[in-house]
Amino acid sequence: MGTSNGSIVYNWKNNITYTGTWWEWIGFRFDDLAADTSISDTSGGWFRVNDYLSIRGKYVAASRTYTIPEVAFWMTGSGPNLGSGGGQYYPLTLEFYLKKLPVDGVISIPPIQLSYGIYFTANSTKPPIDEVLSCPTRVGATVAAGGTIGVPSVCTITPKDLSVDFGVMDISSVRQGKINKKSRKLSVSCSSPENLYAAIRSSRGDELTNKEVLFPTSLSGVNIRVSAPDATQTADNNIVLLGNNETEGGVTLEFVPELDSSVQSPGVGEFQASGVIVIMRD
Structure with a gap:
């Protein structure tokens, strides 16, 4: 298993104004990748990329580590909350699990799409990931433009x-x-x-x-x-x-x-x- 660290760049805009107390949540999801239950890892969170490779994503929010697509609590506040931002960076750790060794010594990593969302609620009940990604602040990012992993060819x-x-x-x-x-x-x-x-x-x-x-x-x-x-x-x-x-x-x-x-x-x-x-x- 290997690890790659990096950041995605995102833009955000809040289209909802709360006059009282509010809670802010964030979430990520791998688009078009199915969960991979074939890996015997009790912590789970793996998604199938191809016959050889699976991926897992982790991120930190409020000093706690979350595994994609787990929704994370970010912060709480009160009063009007309406704003926007651009060119923001968010750190991600991607783990790659090599399931089979290729014959030619090359494993291709296709582009992997990731959705990101910011969501505000009027109470502390954690929303599901689909709800977080349905908000107007949802953005998408390509976290891997493609690449290869080399292993010995036999x-x-x-x-x-x-x-x-x-x-x-x-x-x-x-x-x-x-x-x-x-x-x-x-x-x-x-x-x-x-x-x-x-x-x-x-x-x-x-x-x-x-x-x-x-x-x-x-x-x-x-x-x-x-x-x-x-x-x-x-x-x-x-x-x-x-x-x-x-x-x-x-x-x-x-x-x-x-x-x-x-x-x-x-x-x-x-x-x-x-x-x-x-x-x-x-």
């Missing part, structure tokens, strides 16, 4: 990119299943014994089911069925590249164009389809 994958060209096809041949499938071999060679797994995902995020997944193309009603018929599939829909601490292995992938029977008039012309292969090791 394996070589060939080829780096898989491409398949079906040439010219006619719709009737595709409909009748007369288009020959294309096969491509993905090979792995490691300098030490490893257990390697691959997740295959389409551009819309679909994963292997029964060792098959459909890749949608740029033409309506035309798909590419990608399969690994001879591979072993794990319970979490990954396929085994190296098992029993092997050093060399791989998998043969098959690609077959097919038509969606629910589309009466499939598109014609050039088409493209894309997906990703994510390779992981224990």
Whole structure:
């Protein structure tokens, strides 16, 4: 687990005026990240970034440490409270949890969106995070513009990119299943014994089911069925590249164009389809 310290810059504006006693609250939330309960850490607070990485955020308010998305009490006061500010800095500590080691030695950190809110109440009851972020003072900040984490690389994958060209096809041949499938071999060679797994995902995020997944193309009603018929599939829909601490292995992938029977008039012309292969090791 690693830690990164920094600050976000925010602007704020109070659109509510209290004439009596008021309480001020602040809160943060990672946008579009789901909680990661797979990490055996009793303190919790982890959010899944990708297959390899999870993130946790902590901040200090009134001498107490809070874990995102926990709402923090900031201060209390009385009388009119209406103002604004700009270019303010707030310190954050981000913790990164490395769940799996990548094969190529590089872990990508995508941009991570963070929402921030300031909220005032007329009593000391702590508001929920959604309420804090619904106020007019809510702002958003990108806390990571993206980056990489380097770890030792022990394996070589060939080829780096898989491409398949079906040439010219006619719709009737595709409909009748007369288009020959294309096969491509993905090979792995490691300098030490490893257990390697691959997740295959389409551009819309679909994963292997029964060792098959459909890749949608740029033409309506035309798909590419990608399969690994001879591979072993794990319970979490990954396929085994190296098992029993092997050093060399791989998998043969098959690609077959097919038509969606629910589309009466499939598109014609050039088409493209894309997906990703994510390779992981224990």
